[in-house]
Amino acid sequence: MSSRKKPRVTDVELNITTFMNLMVVLIPFLLLDAVFTQMSILQLTLPSSAEAPPSPEEDRKPFSLEVLIYKNRYELVDRKSESVLSVIPVAADGKHDTAKLHETLVRLKGRADEFGEPVRDIAILCEKDTPYEILIMTMDTVRVTDTMVNGTSIKKELFPDISIGTAPADQSGVAPGGAA
Numbered sequence: 001m002s003s004r005k006k007p008r009v010t011d012v013e014l015n016i017t018t019f020m021n022l023m024v025v026l027i028p029f030l031l032l033d034a035v036f037t038q039m040s041i042l043q044l045t046l047p048s049s050a051e052a053p054p055s056p057e058e059d060r061k062p063f064s065l066e067v068l069i070y071k072n073r074y075e076l077v078d079r080k081s082e083s084v085l086s087v088i089p090v091a092a093d094g095k096h097d098t099a100k101l102h103e104t105l106v107r108l109k110g111r112a113d114e115f116g117e118p119v120r121d122i123a124i125l126c127e128k129d130t131p132y133e134i135l136i137m138t139m140d141t142v143r144v145t146d147t148m149v150n151g152t153s154i155k156k157e158l159f160p161d162i163s164i165g166t167a168p169a170d171q172s173g174v175a176p177g178g179a180a
Contacts, residue, residue: 063112063119065159067101068167069126069138074101076108079123096134098141102158106145109158122159125167135164 065085068075074088074096086104091097105122112119122142126135139162144155 063108064121064123065105065108065119066123066125067138067142069096069124069130069134070167070170070172071127071130073172074138076101076104096137098137101138102141102145105142105158109145120157120159121161121163123163123165125165127167127170139164 063081063085064079066077066079068077072090074086075084076086076088077084085108088097088100088104091100109119124135124138124142126138142159142162143157144160145158146153147156148154
């Protein structure tokens with residue numbers, strides 16, 4: 001006679017202590033880390049068409065600025081008078097000279113404010129193969145300026161209304177490396 005033993009039924013407990021310890025550490029870390037990842041959104045517009053007649057508001061403005069980004073320089077152009085206001089070549093290290101561009105824009109902004117009509121808009125036109133970093137640096141350069149007020153540095157609007165577009169073909173006859 002064979003006797004069969006009945007299997008014993010045992011209650012098994014699930015130990016989740018280790019998992020709970022991990023969550024206690026991980027959740028605050030993720031929440032704190034989320035604060036450091038922020039996005040900045042900049043509103044941009046398309047430049048107005050060249051064939052469109054200027055609005056009465058644009059007629060009152062002393063100038064309508066365009067910054068053209070080429071491989072070897074910045075060109076600052078007044079679209080209203082179709083004149084080149086400044087040509088800023090790349091710096092000695094081969095990078096675009098945003099400091100000189102900023103200095104020129106601050107001077108022009110001061111001149112525009114003398115006319116009483118504030119100029120807030122600027123168009124940035126770049127070649128199709130312009131690196132993204134140069135476009136972003138240029139946009140940051142034209143938007144704000146730091147001014148000292150009572151010994152405190154504050155940010156002041158320069159040209160916050162930015163339009164972007166494609167620059168006309170480079171007609172300077174200068175090769176991208178700087179040689180003619």
